[in-house]
Structures are given as structure tokens and as C-alpha cells.
Amino acid sequence: MQLTPTGADATTPAAGLASRVFDRLDARLEFNVERPVVLALSGGGDSMALLDLAALWAARRGRRLLAVTVDHGLNPDSGRWNAIAARAAAAVGVEWRGIRWEGPRPSTGLPAAARAARHALIADVAREAGARVMLFAHTSSDVAEADWMRARGSSLGRIRAWAPSPAWPQGRGLMLLRPLLPESRERVRTYLAERGLGWVEDPGNVDPRYARSRARQDLAAVGAVPVPPPQPRAIRGPAPKVSAIGIVQLSRAASARTLATAAVCAGGGSRPPRGERLTRLLVRLAAGEDFTAAMCGARIEALGPRVTLMREAGEFVRFPPTPQVAKAGGRLIWDGRFELATLAAGTRVVAAAGRLAQLSPQDRLSLTRLPAAVRPTLPVLIREGSTAPVLAGRAGDARCLVGERLALALDETTHETGLGDALHGAKPPDPLFSL
Structure with missing residues (x-):
């Protein structure tokens, strides 16, 4: 069933974008359930377009939306931007909540810290509301900018259309859905214009002190055309096996993504391994070498055909919980x-x-x-x-x-229905030990 904005010509670019976004929402989300879907609303153009699209979809699919705006307190106009976001949500009948990032600011790496705080705060709201999925408004233009930054040494992760929340442990059991990801920022702006919608333009987007701004300006100067992000590559080798106490077993044929994700999950942290460290381990595994190593707080034991990962006890001395x-x-x-x-x-x-x-x-x-x-x-x-x-x-x-964390990170759950209540603590935990 094709859905279009009320009163819109089905042949317009806005209608085409709406139809594609609704198909992506339909493919991942449940219909006619009380549980809300959380939407990250910054007030910028991409998130304002997603608010409009998601509100229309939710009204027709029997879902409740909860828009969340995080005030980082980094701009004197942030209070006004919050008010704009709140009014936009009210205009389409969506519940809105504003949260402020409190606490000290780092002297370096402020954009990364603000991004991490935003994810954590939105995840807290989502879990409290009983949501399982959060909508974010990244586009293919964001993917191009992230690629530009990684090529110059950034450790930014790759943006995926369906992925676990990067906030840990706040985001446990929560998935991010980015239904605008195959679309360019220009297409989204066309949608906003056709719908007569305004948005906030953050001056930080053109501040050359920030790598994201430099990426945007450089790509615009060379006329780079964003392309849709590639689909995740298939996971090589047998699926990982995880014991009740978090021991992970892989094959030596495991992909870089599988090994890196398993190490992060087994180690209980959130920072991915550095590329060179990961590459060295993959080379040793491919060579059939037996060894013990540590990465991301995990102990990696390679013996024969098996690779076993568990928490590294020595890390408790270096970084006590x-x-x-x-x-x-x-x-x-x-x-x-x-x-x-x-x-x-x-x-x-x-x-x-x-x-x-x-x-x-x-x-x-x-x-x-x-x-x-x-x-x-x-x-x-x-x-x-x-x-x-x-x-x-x-x-x-x-x-x-x-x-559970590893299964979500490796795309074993592809739909909201697979995110069971156990992920949110609704079921009694299974005992770890029995005699």
C-alpha cells in the first residue's frame, strides 16, 4: 500500500520520498501496538523531515511516537531551538520530551562527547518509555561526510540503516533505524520545501573547527554526490556461539566485523578496536597460529580451529570496574x-x-x-x-x-518483533549456575 502526505500529488518528489520511507518503516516496525517508537529530533532539516514522515506513518499504522530533543548547552540559542522542536512535534500530534546534557565538558573531542551523551540520554528515555526502536535522521550525505573523516584519521563507526544503539549499557536491547539513510540531504530539503516546513540551521555546521563541518564544505566544493551506503557484508564462517556466562566461540574464518564485535561484547565495553590491531590478529588467525591475546578488554584464545573470547581478568587490575x-x-x-x-x-x-x-x-x-x-x-x-x-x-x-548484545550487533534480529521483553528486563533472568 502506497502512502503519501495528505493532499500531496503522488508524482511529486515529496510523495516519492514518503513512499520509500514508509516502505522502510513497514519493513522493520510493528503495526497497531501501544509500545512507542522514539524519534531523535534535533530541529535540523533532516530530523524535521523525519518527524513529518514518521508522524504520518504512525497515524496510519497505529503506533505512538515520542520525539526526544537533547539540549547540549553548547549554543546560546539552544533554548529557542528546543522550543521550535517542541512546537513542530505538537503540530503533528507527537509527544515531545526535552533533555539537557549536564555535567563537565571535555577540553578536546567535544563533538564526539556530545554525540555519545545524546545517544545515551535518548536511550535512557526510550527504555523508560518501553520502546524498542529509535529513529534517527541520518542521510547518505552523513555517510559521505563520515567516510571523508575516516579517510583523515577519524575513528567514527560506519553508519548503518539498522543497528544497535551505540550507547552502552544505556542502549541495551534498543535498535536504531535510519529510514532516510539511502536519501541525500538535497532530496530531504526538497521534501521540506514541498511540505512548507522549516528547520533550525546550526551554525556549527559551517564552523571549520569541527571535522564534520570541514567534510561538508569540502564535499560541497568538489560537487561530490552522496551514494547510498553499502549493505552489510555477509558474516563468514559459522555463527558465533555464546555461553550463559559470556564466553564466545568463533571459527578462524570469522570476518573482521565479527571478531571486532565479539571482542567488544565479551569485554563489556563500547570502543571498537583500532584497525591495525584487528588486522594483526586476523593475519595470525588466517595463518593457523595458536596464541593468546587481549583486545577491547577481552581475552582471545586461538587453539586449533577454535577461537574463544572471554573477559580478560588482567583488565580488572588496569581498569577496575x-x-x-x-x-x-x-x-x-x-x-x-x-x-x-x-x-x-x-x-x-x-x-x-x-x-x-x-x-x-x-x-x-x-x-x-x-x-x-x-x-x-x-x-x-x-x-x-x-x-x-x-x-x-x-x-x-x-x-x-x-x-543478546552480539546477536543484535551481527544483524541476527531484523525486525522489531524480534526484540523481546527479555531485553528490557521484563522476564526473570536465567540463573547463571546450577548444580
């Missing part, structure tokens, strides 16, 4: 790998490293079934008023996030 204390009835994420719940208030969650001998005989027996290298990397609980550690999986609800 932030101490965490449970609140009554609350959940917490420990080391980016485990979600723990139903803990008594005041319970501390720490690494088993240095405490294995203090565990009960029953807990130590449970651990004998696991590789020695992984035992120190598991969470243990120390109850308030006690010094004796207890294995987290036996003393409280604990769920490993590594398998």
Missing part, C-alpha cells in the same frame, strides 16, 4: 556484561578476582566447570554487614548480556 551498590528492588549493570536484579539494598557487586578462595564450597564447585581464566571475571556479591562473597548467579538474579 566502578564499585556498585544495589538499591532496594533496583537493577544494575555490572562490567557491561551482567544485569543483576532483586538484590538486597546495600549489596556490593565486585569481581571474583582475589576472592575465589573465600567463596563457599558449593560456589567453588560451580566454578570448577568453567575455564580457569574466566572465573575471576565473574560478579560476586557482598551483602551489607558481611565480608563473605557469594557467587552472583546463585545469590540473586543475574543475566549475562553478551549473547
Whole structure:
């Protein structure tokens, strides 16, 4: 069924864009469910166009939209921009929420820090609202600019049409959908003009201090034409296997993307490996070499045909996890790998490293079934008023996030229906250990 903006000529560029975007939304999202879809609304042209398109789609597909605007506090006009975004959302009948980025600003890398904060804040709102998918308004022009920046040393990740939230752990279980990604910024501006819609023009877009602005100006000067981003390449070799405690097994034929993603997930972090480091490991794997290495906080053991990844215990010495204390009835994420719940208030969650001998005989027996290298990397609980550690999986609800995270990152879930309630903590976590 072709959908077009109300009153629009079906042959106009605006109608053509709308039809393509609706098809992309239809291909990924559910119809007629109460759960909202979150939309990142900056007030810029791309996000204003997506707001208009998504609102029309949602009204016809029985979905609720929640537009979220993040005020980074970096421009004196940001309050006015927020008001414009709020009015635009109200005009199309969409709920709106504004959030301000608080806290210290870094002296270097401000754009990257602001981008990370924006993703994290929007993910927090999405999880609180019960959403599973967030819409972002990136276009093929953004892809071209990111390619320009990477060619000059940037570590920006590649922009994909359907991908997990880059915020971790705030974005756990949440997917990003970019329905405008195959379209150029010029096409989007044509849509806005035909629809009579305005937008905010951030002066930072032409500020040469920022690499994104330099990329945009350079590409415009040479008349570069954005091309649609390539589809993700197929994953080589057997699919990864992940145990209940986050041990990942790959084949030596695993692609660079699979190895890098598995290392990030097994290590519990969010920063991808540097290209040269990843390339060296792939060369060693292809050569059939047996070795042990560390990358992204993960221990990588290559032995025979198998490659095993797990958390590297030595990283706890270099970068100890932030101490965490449970609140009554609350959940917490420990080391980016485990979600723990139903803990008594005041319970501390720490690494088993240095405490294995203090565990009960029953807990130590449970651990004998696991590789020695992984035992120190598991969470243990120390109850308030006690010094004796207890294995987290036996003393409280604990769920490993590594398998779910890796599955989403490697495109094993292609539709909103596959993002089950377990990703949002609605189901009781499975026990990590049993005797």
C-alpha cells in the first residue's frame, strides 16, 4: 500500500520520498501496538523531515511516537531551538520530551562527547518509555561526510540503516533505524520545501573547527554526490556461539566485523578496536597460529580451529570496574556484561578476582566447570554487614548480556518483533549456575 502526505500529488518528489520511507518503516516496525517508537529530533532539516514522515506513518499504522530533543548547552540559542522542536512535534500530534546534557565538558573531542551523551540520554528515555526502536535522521550525505573523516584519521563507526544503539549499557536491547539513510540531504530539503516546513540551521555546521563541518564544505566544493551506503557484508564462517556466562566461540574464518564485535561484547565495553590491531590478529588467525591475546578488554584464545573470547581478568587490575551498590528492588549493570536484579539494598557487586578462595564450597564447585581464566571475571556479591562473597548467579538474579548484545550487533534480529521483553528486563533472568 502506497502512502503519501495528505493532499500531496503522488508524482511529486515529496510523495516519492514518503513512499520509500514508509516502505522502510513497514519493513522493520510493528503495526497497531501501544509500545512507542522514539524519534531523535534535533530541529535540523533532516530530523524535521523525519518527524513529518514518521508522524504520518504512525497515524496510519497505529503506533505512538515520542520525539526526544537533547539540549547540549553548547549554543546560546539552544533554548529557542528546543522550543521550535517542541512546537513542530505538537503540530503533528507527537509527544515531545526535552533533555539537557549536564555535567563537565571535555577540553578536546567535544563533538564526539556530545554525540555519545545524546545517544545515551535518548536511550535512557526510550527504555523508560518501553520502546524498542529509535529513529534517527541520518542521510547518505552523513555517510559521505563520515567516510571523508575516516579517510583523515577519524575513528567514527560506519553508519548503518539498522543497528544497535551505540550507547552502552544505556542502549541495551534498543535498535536504531535510519529510514532516510539511502536519501541525500538535497532530496530531504526538497521534501521540506514541498511540505512548507522549516528547520533550525546550526551554525556549527559551517564552523571549520569541527571535522564534520570541514567534510561538508569540502564535499560541497568538489560537487561530490552522496551514494547510498553499502549493505552489510555477509558474516563468514559459522555463527558465533555464546555461553550463559559470556564466553564466545568463533571459527578462524570469522570476518573482521565479527571478531571486532565479539571482542567488544565479551569485554563489556563500547570502543571498537583500532584497525591495525584487528588486522594483526586476523593475519595470525588466517595463518593457523595458536596464541593468546587481549583486545577491547577481552581475552582471545586461538587453539586449533577454535577461537574463544572471554573477559580478560588482567583488565580488572588496569581498569577496575566502578564499585556498585544495589538499591532496594533496583537493577544494575555490572562490567557491561551482567544485569543483576532483586538484590538486597546495600549489596556490593565486585569481581571474583582475589576472592575465589573465600567463596563457599558449593560456589567453588560451580566454578570448577568453567575455564580457569574466566572465573575471576565473574560478579560476586557482598551483602551489607558481611565480608563473605557469594557467587552472583546463585545469590540473586543475574543475566549475562553478551549473547543478546552480539546477536543484535551481527544483524541476527531484523525486525522489531524480534526484540523481546527479555531485553528490557521484563522476564526473570536465567540463573547463571546450577548444580
